[in-house]
Amino acid sequence: MGAIEEANAKAVDILLAAKPVLRGIGVAGDEIPGMTKQKILHAGPPVTWDRMCGPMRGAVIGALIYEAMAGSREEAEELAASGQITYEPCHHSQAVGPMAGVVSASMPVWILENETYKNRAYCTLNEGLGKVLRYGALGDEVIDRLRWMERTLAPTLARALDAHGDVDLRSMIAQALEMGDEGHNRNRAGTSLLIRTLAPSIVSSAESRSAASEVLAFLTSNDHFFLNLSMPAAKCSLDPAADVPGSTLVSAMSRNGTDFGIRVSGLGSRWFTAPAPKVDGLYFPGFGGEDANPDIGDSVICETAGFGGFAMASAPAIVQFVGGTVDFALNSTREMYEITLAEHAFYRMPILDFRGTPTGIDLRRVVETQIPPVVNTGIAHREPGIGQVGAGLVKPPMKCFEDALRAFAEERSS
Amino acid sequence: MDKMLELFGRDLSVINLGLEGFGDALTAQGVDVVQMDWRPPAGGRPELIELLDQLEEA
Numbered sequence: 001m002g003a004i005e006e007a008n009a010k011a012v013d014i015l016l017a018a019k020p021v022l023r024g025i026g027v028a029g030d031e032i033p034g035m036t037k038q039k040i041l042h043a044g045p046p047v048t049w050d051r052m053c054g055p056m057r058g059a060v061i062g063a064l065i066y067e068a069m070a071g072s073r074e075e076a077e078e079l080a081a082s083g084q085i086t087y088e089p090c091h092h093s094q095a096v097g098p099m100a101g102v103v104s105a106s107m108p109v110w111i112l113e114n115e116t117y118k119n120r121a122y123c124t125l126n127e128g129l130g131k132v133l134r135y136g137a138l139g140d141e142v143i144d145r146l147r148w149m150e151r152t153l154a155p156t157l158a159r160a161l162d163a164h165g166d167v168d169l170r171s172m173i174a175q176a177l178e179m180g181d182e183g184h185n186r187n188r189a190g191t192s193l194l195i196r197t198l199a200p201s202i203v204s205s206a207e208s209r210s211a212a213s214e215v216l217a218f219l220t221s222n223d224h225f226f227l228n229l230s231m232p233a234a235k236c237s238l239d240p241a242a243d244v245p246g247s248t249l250v251s252a253m254s255r256n257g258t259d260f261g262i263r264v265s266g267l268g269s270r271w272f273t274a275p276a277p278k279v280d281g282l283y284f285p286g287f288g289g290e291d292a293n294p295d296i297g298d299s300v301i302c303e304t305a306g307f308g309g310f311a312m313a314s315a316p317a318i319v320q321f322v323g324g325t326v327d328f329a330l331n332s333t334r335e336m337y338e339i340t341l342a343e344h345a346f347y348r349m350p351i352l353d354f355r356g357t358p359t360g361i362d363l364r365r366v367v368e369t370q371i372p373p374v375v376n377t378g379i380a381h382r383e384p385g386i387g388q389v390g391a392g393l394v395k396p397p398m399k400c401f402e403d404a405l406r407a408f409a410e411e412r413s414s
Numbered sequence: 415m416d417k418m419l420e421l422f423g424r425d426l427s428v429i430n431l432g433l434e435g436f437g438d439a440l441t442a443q444g445v446d447v448v449q450m451d452w453r454p455p456a457g458g459r460p461e462l463i464e465l466l467d468q469l470e471e472a
Contacts, residue, residue, distance in 0.1 A: 004469060248469075368455045368466055402462060409465045 004364075007246035011265045012341045012360040014244070015305065018237030019115040022167040022229060025125075025158040029105030032093050032122050036105065037067070041090045043101025043298040044256025045271040049081050053257030053276075055136025055293050058384025059100035060085075062138030066146050067104050073138070073385075091252055092269075095122040096235045096298035098227055099134035099380055099388075100257070107146070108154030110229060112169065114236040121236035125149055125157075126228040128221065130387055134297075135380045137387035148214075156215045160201040167197060169233045174346045176226070177307065177357070182315035183230040184299055184308030185322055185376035185391060190226030195219050231298060234305035243268050248408060249341065250361035253304050253373065253396060257296035257380070262400045264363050264408060272404040274397035279379045281392015282323045293382040295394045300375050306344045306359030309374035309393070310336045314349040314357075322376050322391050332374045333358065339365040339373065363408065366401045 001009070029035050040060055042052075052060070061076040064085075070076035079085060090097045097103055109122040124134075127145055131137040161167070172193050179189035199216060206212035219225055242251035247265035254261055259273040276294035283289070302308030312318060313333035316326040324332075333349070336358035343356030361373055372395040379390040428447045430437030437447040456462035 002470075364466060364469060367462055370453065370457045405462065405465055405469075409468055412469070 003246050004248060007244050007266060008249055008341050008360075008362065011241045011244040011247040011249040011251075014117070014241040015237055015249070015360055016342060016345050017116050018170070018240070020112050020121075020169045020233035020236050021115050022161065022169055023111045023113050023120075024161050025108055025154050026111050027105070028103050028107045028109045028122070028124075031109055031111055032095055032103070034093055035103075036086075037069075038084060039086045039088060039105070041088055041093055041095055041097065041101065041103040042256060043090060043097050043099065043296060044254045044276075045091075045259055045261030045273050046089055047087065047256045047258055049085075049087065051258050053293050053296065054382045054384045055296060055380040055386075056100045056102070056257050058136030058138050058386075059102035059133050060087075061384065062133045062136075062142055062146075063102050063104040063107075065138065066133075066143050067106055089254070089256075090298055091235075091254060091263075093122075094120055094235070094239065096231045096254075096301050097124060097134065098126070098231060098299045099297040099378060100136055101298045102133060106150060108150055110232060112229070112232045112236050114240065117240040119236055119239050121232035121239065123228045123232040123235075125153060126222060126225045128218075129224060132387060135378070135387040136293075136384050138385050152211055153215055153218060156202060156206050156211050157198070159205040159207070160198045163205040164198060164201040167194070169229055170346055172197075173230055173233060173307065174348065176230075177311055177314045177347050178350055180315055180317055181226075182308055182311040182318060182376065184227070184302040185378065186223075186315045186318040187226040187230065188223045190230060191219065191223055194226055194229070227299065230307070231301055234301040234307070235298075237305050238301065241265055246412075248363040250304060250363055250366075250373075250401075253300045253361075253375075254298045255295045255300065257293050260295060260397050260400060262396070262404060264404045267404065267407055267411065270407070272400045272407070274399035274403075277394055277397055279377055279390075279392040279394045280323065281377075281379050281390045282321065283379070283390035284388070287381070287389035291381050291389050293380045295375075295377060296380055297377065299377065300373075300396075303373050303375050304361060306340070306357045307347055309376045310340075310359070311347060311349060311357045312374065312376065313351055316351075318376065322393050324393065335371060336374060338369050339371050363401055363404055367398070367405045370398065372396050372398060372401075
């Protein structure tokens with residue numbers, strides 16, 4: 001076995017051995033290492049305010065209003081551009097965020113731990129679809145919901161988790177994939193399993209009957225609630241495999257709405273970026289391609305960890321949300337075996353005779369085959385303040401992979 | 415050589431790699447052709463092929 005094969009076997013074994021569990025809920029400012037009131041975390045590779053896309057700017061403005069650091073949209077924009085706010089990728093702080101991925105200090109966050117390697121990952125709680133902060137919407141409706149999530153949803157779920165104990169997310173994702181989810185853009189089964197698991201503890205531990213009722217109604221109305229658990233589950237599964245010398249395993253893929261970026265295990269924390277592509281998808285009534293922002297969000301961590309688009313065969317119904325046909329969903333998963341190092345030991349797909357999902361993207365195979373990883377995603381409006389306008393499929397730019405391959409070869413020869 | 419000639423004396427089953435036009439020409443003559451899904455590595459770009467070869471040897 002060559003040196004790269006050995007390093008890849010080690011890296012993918014670490015990934016496959018991961019056991020993500022949900023430990024609890026905390027506040028971003030208390031839990032996320034290095035988080036401060038003046039810092040805002042965002043999706044994707046690093047980006048400055050002047051290069052941020054519309055929906056990310058909208059989410060930053062909304063977060064500053066939510067934090068009471070600005071009284072109006074205009075004040076928030078001024079503060080955002082003043083240099084007083086530090087912007088950092090979620091990925092640099094053991095966190096991930098869907099779409100704009102904006103995290104500010106007061107926001108409640110899920111606390112996950114990879115039980116095998118004891119590393120943690122964090123993610124905000126999912127707000128639902130449509131006019132929500134992560135898609136760049138920032139009206140009163142959005143801010144009021146965020147405050148309700150901080151004051152009612154998070155404390156109620158935190159008490160329920162204390163009463164229930166840890167939740168095994170590896171097992172829950174495995175079950176969800178067998179029930180028609182792919183864990184990225186279809187999370188109906190995962191959300192239902194979470195509700196079924198926590199409902200008795202929510203009812204028995206809630207501060208009031210109305211709090212329990214409001215929380216259960218919110219969870220039941222939001223099929224994507226589980227996304228903000230499947231993402232950090234993927235993140236804490238991949239992080240221990242993210243720095244294996246000599247490995248060509250892709251350890252992160254992410255986008256900030258301006259750039260698409262990847263990281264490679266053997267190249268550590270370097271980002272390789274290219275302009276974020278347009279998403280090919282289906283639009284909500286009244287919207288079309290001209291309204292769409294380029295690809296955005298950390299949620300492609302799901303595909304990096306071996307589910308999401310890579311497990312689309314297990315979620316044929318998703319084609320009604322993202323476009324395509326059932327055959328396309330099956331073939332997309334089959335094609336991903338061409339660019340991956342292993343089949344997942346726990347995430348299996350009944351329709352493919354319980355074959356494990358294609359897991360662990362090999363940089364070399366992507367460049368050699370010119371097959372880009374398949375990614376399911378949502379589509380944000382390109383202007384700040386509007387929100388989600390559709391969902392679809394996106395092909396990561398090959399430039400990221402080709403530049404990373406050049407850097408990898410250069411590092412080995414030096 | 416004899417074996418080659420013998421080949422043309424009986425029904426052919428052909429696997430075609432690369433340009434589909436070669437396979438199409440045989441199909442038009444009633445030959446059974448399977449088109450293999452094959453593309454040159456790295457889109458045929460020599461610089462990337464060389465890098466991949468180097469890493470293969472490593």
